[in-house]
Amino acid sequence: MDNKCYEAVLAEMKPLLDGQKFEADGKIFKNDTKAVQVCYDEASKMFVLQAADVTDGEMGEFYVLSSWLFEEDQTAKDAAAVGVDFADTLRENLGLKKSTKKVTDSIALPTAEKGDAVTVTTLTQKLLAIFPEYKEEYKANVAKYGKFLHQEFFMTKFVPSIKVMLANKAANKKAIKKLFDMFEELYVEGDSACVDQIVAIIAAAVYENDEYIAIFKENTQGNEHMQKSVEELLVLIKKNKKLRAAIIR
Secondary structure: OOHHHHHHHHHHHHHHHHHOOOEEEOOEEEOOOEEEEEEEEOOOOEEEEEEEEEEOOEEOOOEEEEEEEOOOOOOHHHHHHHHHHHHHHHHHHOOOOOOOOOOOOOOOOOOOOOOOOOOHHHHHHHHHHHOHHHHHHHHHHHHHHOOOOHHHHHHHHHHHHHHHHHHOOOOOHHHHHHHHHHHHHHHHHOOHHHHHHHHHHHHHHHOOOHHHHHHHHHOOOOOHHHHHHHHHHHHHHHHOHHHHHHHOO
16 A cells, blocks of 8 residues: 555544644554554555553553545545544544534535546436435535545445335336446446445445345346456455445444
8 A cells, every 4th residue: 555545544633633632653643541543454455543542651452443445546535535534533532522614505516527537426426316315415424524435425325225225126126227227337437446336335235135136136237247346345245354344334
């Protein structure tokens, strides 16, 4: 992993760490009551935020506060979003309130113009068109973090709605076809981050449910590459506890 990504995570956390008088000791940041460190697990491809309680200057055992799937081809810009989430998680752990006022009226929904690169923004726009009930929650997410933290949102909002759709196949036949047609189109045209998120969303929605897997395959006949990508991720999720925690909610 590029060290610039690690630095980008810490840069987003620095105002909070400085404000709470955390001092650096190598890669560990410590104040009178808490120690914090950010690690990157190469095996699971995840950034991990860990904390330990400090009593009379002595650190206890580190425990995981948050983790974030981060592929090798993601950029420092993506890493900054991880830092925003880690700072918010640590702030909550420290019992602090975020002072930023939420203002959603001025926040625009994602748009992708014709000719633009097909990215996670395109995927978000398409999913919000299918599930418009999450438009205000999208704005609230941007207001809270200063940018859209797509992975957490996809897994906790869109995936449960997709499961509901799949659970009633007969009533949602057209909607299911529309959803998977969209996934197939963006899978072919999208950049690597967009493709990774499509595979993760589908895998999370069909995980350990043979009926849902069958519906997925039925609606993506002819796209063996996408089916294989989802199948491979399902195997990894089952084997890797950290990956499973990041994707399956």
